[in-house]
Amino acid sequence: MTHLPPPPADLLRDAALFLDFDGTLVELAEHPEAVAVDARLAALIDRLSDRLDGRVAIISGRPVSGIRALFGDPHFAVSGSHGLEVLWPDGTHTRAERPAALDRIVVAMKAFATATRGVLVEEKPLGAALHYRAVPEAEAQAHDLARQLAADAGLHLQTGKMMVEVRVPGADKGTALRTLMQSPAMAGARPVFLGDDDTDEPAMVAARALGGAGVLIGAARETAAAYRLDSVASTLHWLEAATESLAA
Numbered sequence: 001m002t003h004l005p006p007p008p009a010d011l012l013r014d015a016a017l018f019l020d021f022d023g024t025l026v027e028l029a030e031h032p033e034a035v036a037v038d039a040r041l042a043a044l045i046d047r048l049s050d051r052l053d054g055r056v057a058i059i060s061g062r063p064v065s066g067i068r069a070l071f072g073d074p075h076f077a078v079s080g081s082h083g084l085e086v087l088w089p090d091g092t093h094t095r096a097e098r099p100a101a102l103d104r105i106v107v108a109m110k111a112f113a114t115a116t117r118g119v120l121v122e123e124k125p126l127g128a129a130l131h132y133r134a135v136p137e138a139e140a141q142a143h144d145l146a147r148q149l150a151a152d153a154g155l156h157l158q159t160g161k162m163m164v165e166v167r168v169p170g171a172d173k174g175t176a177l178r179t180l181m182q183s184p185a186m187a188g189a190r191p192v193f194l195g196d197d198d199t200d201e202p203a204m205v206a207a208r209a210l211g212g213a214g215v216l217i218g219a220a221r222e223t224a225a226a227y228r229l230d231s232v233a234s235t236l237h238w239l240e241a242a243t244e245s246l247a248a
């Protein structure tokens, strides 16, 4: 595995910045609702957006509505549901169609969760997820069920950290980054993407292909990223230093 250096402090000069949320900007928690955006993080994103003339966006597996609630009507672009929806800064919201099969999938997942203490079902507009962080021994069964449900409905199986999701196909975080880069605000900028999960790899690849770079957050692994930071804490620290260097 190649050793990746930390990103240089001036990496964001003339860049468009794309940020994953869970595991990148906030620590992973016991369940999806247990995370919050504190004053430090809200102020940091505001400062970044200001210094980069609005070239900042979140690209998350969470739905747009979830990111919107966490940041309180953000003025930056948000791509949610793994690239299947985009909320633009002017309030325009584009979203894929929700297939009827998701309702049946939620019912089947809830039956499994009722029978398996500690498993949680997360209902999303364009997907449904089984979380087994509190009961890791349920991993194999959760994946078997999700794989079957996805195959039966012709939907996409999305793995994540201690979770597995059945979702609408047709997009990923790479397509999200490319879509956002086509907006006038981002045009001509160098994309920089920060993310921690396997689901972030398509965005690392897209950033590199468009002349920019990815930054892997967390332990070293095979990745298309060019740089690495150890943790959420070091990511926030680096972003704060990079913001200051943009002011210089």
Ligand SMILES: O=P(O)(O)OC[C@H]1O[C@H](O[C@H]2O[C@H](CO)[C@@H](O)[C@H](O)[C@H]2O)[C@H](O)[C@@H](O)[C@@H]1O
Pocket (backbone or CB within 6 Å): 020, 021, 022, 023, 024, 027, 028, 029, 030, 031, 032, 033, 034, 035, 059, 060, 061, 062, 063, 122, 129, 131, 133, 160, 161, 162, 163, 197, 199
């Ligand atoms: O793309 P992201 O912004 O990183 O979102 C990925 C998923 O994040 C959430 O799940 C993860 O975070 C939870 C809270 O820390 C944690 O309990 C869970 O185990 C993680 O998988 C979110 O709930 C999902 O919808 C996102 O797809």
